[in-house]
Each structure stands twice: as structure tokens, then as C-alpha cells.
Amino acid sequence: MKPLKIIKGILILGLVAFGVYFTFGMEEEIQTTYYYLESDKITAPIRIALVSDTHSETFGEDNKELYERIQKEEVDLICMPGDILDDKKDPEKGYKSVKDFSTLAPTFYTTGNHEIRRKENKEIQNRMESMRIHVLQGEWKEIEIKGQKLLIGGMDDALLEQEHLEQVETLKEKQGNSFSLLLSHKPHLFDDYRSIPFDVVLCGHAHGGQWRIPHLLENGVTAPGQGFFPKYTKGVHYLEEGKKMVIGRGLASHSSMIPRLYNPPELVILEIH
Numbered sequence: 001m002k003p004l005k006i007i008k009g010i011l012i013l014g015l016v017a018f019g020v021y022f023t024f025g026m027e028e029e030i031q032t033t034y035y036y037l038e039s040d041k042i043t044a045p046i047r048i049a050l051v052s053d054t055h056s057e058t059f060g061e062d063n064k065e066l067y068e069r070i071q072k073e074e075v076d077l078i079c080m081p082g083d084i085l086d087d088k089k090d091p092e093k094g095y096k097s098v099k100d101f102s103t104l105a106p107t108f109y110t111t112g113n114h115e116i117r118r119k120e121n122k123e124i125q126n127r128m129e130s131m132r133i134h135v136l137q138g139e140w141k142e143i144e145i146k147g148q149k150l151l152i153g154g155m156d157d158a159l160l161e162q163e164h165l166e167q168v169e170t171l172k173e174k175q176g177n178s179f180s181l182l183l184s185h186k187p188h189l190f191d192d193y194r195s196i197p198f199d200v201v202l203c204g205h206a207h208g209g210q211w212r213i214p215h216l217l218e219n220g221v222t223a224p225g226q227g228f229f230p231k232y233t234k235g236v237h238y239l240e241e242g243k244k245m246v247i248g249r250g251l252a253s254h255s256s257m258i259p260r261l262y263n264p265p266e267l268v269i270l271e272i273h
Contacts, residue, residue, distance in 0.1 A: 028253045030059070030069060031264045035236055035246060037272045039199060041179040044146035048181075049075040049105070050268035052082060052204025053250025054097050055114065056089035063097050066251065066267070067104075073269050075105050076145045080133075081202050082112020082157050082185035083250070085124065095127055102132035106143055110136045110154030112185040112205060113224075121156075136183060153198065154183040179272070187232035187247045188225040194239050200272070201245045206233040208249030211261040220263065234266075246270055 049070045059066035070078065078101050085094035101107045109128055111121070118124070125135045134141055136154025143150050180198045187203040209220010209230055223230035237245045249266035 029264060030065065030251065030267055032069065032073075032267045032269060033249075035268065035270050037200065037236070037244060037246075037270065039179055039242075039272055041177070041199065042272050043148050045271055045273040046077065046145055046148075046150070047073060047075045048077045048079055048202075048270040048272070049073060050202050050204075050246060050248045050270055051078060051080045051084075051098070051101075051251065052185075052202075052248040052268075053112070053207060053252050054084050054094065055250075055252035056084075056086040056091060056094035057097065057252045058093055059097060059251070063099075066097065067100055069267055070101070071104055075269065077150075077152075077181075078102075078105050078107040079152075079181065079183055079202050080107065080109040081154075081183040081204050081248075082110055083114045083204060083252075084109065084112075085115050085118060086252075087114040087117035091118070091120075091124075095131070098133065099131050106134070106145075107132070108134045108136055108141070108152050108154060108183060110156060110183045110185070112157045116157050140180075142178070149178040151178050151180040152183070153180060155185075157185040186225055187237075187245060188223070188230075190232055190237065190239070190245060193245060194243070199243060200270075201239075201243075202270075203232075203245060203247045204250050206230060206247060206249075207252075208260070208263040208266065209233040210258050210263065212263045214262055222258075 084098055085091045115124055128135050137156045140151050140153045182198040182201040184201055184203060185205050187206055193201050206223035209223050211221040212218060219230055219233045222228050223233050232247060234247050234249045239245060248268045251265040253260060253265050
């Protein structure tokens with residue numbers, strides 16, 4: 001066989017393999033990931049759905065897919081740490097994707113950077129509250145689940161890090177002996193979260209690092225605020241003294257010009273016992 005034909009054959013096989021690799025890697029089916037944490041402050045197990053970065057997408061006919069997935073998990077709490085709305089897409093799709101969540105469990109929300117960019121803070125707050133979703137803007141709310149008190153805190157996402165840190169300071173005074181959760185969009189503020197007396201912080205924003213290579217680049221190739229080869233894009237991260245940060249990879253499949261690769265949309269179910 002002539003060398004030119006051999007080279008052409010290799011190139012064709014390479015292109016086919018490359019195409020197959022990318023085709024299988026662009027899975028858009030929602031993946032449910034489970035994490036189990038322990039706390040001495042919890043007397044009865046609590047199940048939490050972490051829903052982040054939906055970016056005004058639709059999930060199945062009439063958004064039934066995401067709703068039914070959460071319903072199946074029988075959660076006690078739904079937490080949404082930002083980017084439910086996209087700054088460039090129709091916000092109505094974002095509202096519709098979460099409008100029935102409060103019928104399943106108490107639902108809490110704080111903004112992400114995309115909501116901040118919309119510059120519609122009051123309108124967003126009013127719409128969310130009209131759906132019985134608790135909007136947290138640098139404050140705490142106390143709730144009772146299974147006979148135990150929990151504190152749910154949330155910080156508005158801020159494009160200026162200093163503003164974000166000022167909100168951190170206001171939250172320090174609110175913590176007591178109850179188990180506490182903090183909703184905050186950006187995981188790359190990891191070191192700042194160490195200073196707050198919370199038990200678990202719930203984040204999104206990093207989209208799982210966009211391109212993941214199984215067993216090689218599990219944290220992905222790039223993430224906003226972290227650049228290339230980021231560290232905080234998914235999973236459970238230990239802060240100090242038993243405190244933890246949990247990051248959802250997000251649910252939007254088309255929220256960036258860079259497609260997701262081996263990084264399917266993710267619903268996180270967190271059980272604390």
C-alpha cells in the first residue's frame with residue numbers, strides 16, 4: 001500500500017475516533033449525584049436538592065423532567081445558589097423551570113452573576129417570592145425540619161469581590177448553635193468561606209469545568225474566576241473544623257459558547273445525618 005493511502009487512512013480513522021469521542025461526551029441527560037455528610041447538630045436525616053445554573057433552560061415538556069426528578073427524591077429542602085436566570089436568554093423560561101418547586105419542599109434562592117447582570121434585582125425578587133421561593137440577600141432565615149431548627153443563609157452574588165466579603169461580615173453575627181447552610185454562587189471564594197461559622201456552603205458557577213476528561217481532568221479545563229485547570233468545580237471540599245463546601249456542576253447544557261464534554265448536567269442530592 002502506498003504511504004499516501006496509509007496516511008489518509010490514519011487521518012480518517014483519527015477523525016472518526018475524534019467524532020465518536022465528542023459525540024459520547026456531549027451527554028445532555030441529567031445526572032443525579034448523591035453526597036452524604038455527617039453532623040452532630042442533626043438529629044434526623046435531612047435531604048437537600050442542590051439546583052444551580054439552570055440558565056433559563058427548559059427541562060422536558062412543561063419542565064416536568066427536573067420537577068419529577070426532585071419529587072422522586074423526597075427532599076426536605078431545595079437550595080438554588082444562583083444563575084437560575086440567564087442574562088441573555090428569556091427570563092420567563094427561567095421562572096417556569098422552578099415555579100413549582102415550593103410545592104415539593106421549602107425552596108431558597110440567591111442570585112448568581114447572571115442575575116446581577118440583568119439589573120432587575122427587585123423584579124427577580126418579587127417574581128421568586130410570588131412562587132413562594134425564599135430570596136436570600138445577605139440574610140438568614142430560620143426554619144424547622146423534622147423537629148430541628150436550621151439556619152439558611154444566602155449572599156447576593158457580587159461582581160465586586162469586596163461587596164461579597166462585606167456580606168460575609170454581616171452573616172457572621174447570625175450564626176448560633178443550629179445547623180446552618182449558606183447559599184453562595186462562587187466556589188472560588190473558598191478561602192473567604194472559612195471565616196464564616198456555617199456548617200455547609202452550597203455553590204454552583206463553575207459548570208464542572210466545562211470540558212472534563214475522565215480519570216485525567218476530573219475538575220475540567222476552565223472555570224470562571226479560576227482560569228485553566230480549576231480546583232473547585234464539583235463535589236465536596238473540606239474547609240476547616242468540619243465545615244464543607246458542596247459544588248453542583250449545574251443543570252444548563254447550553255449556557256456557554258464552550259459545550260460541556262463528559263460533564264452532563266447535574267442535580268445534586270445531599271443527605272445530612
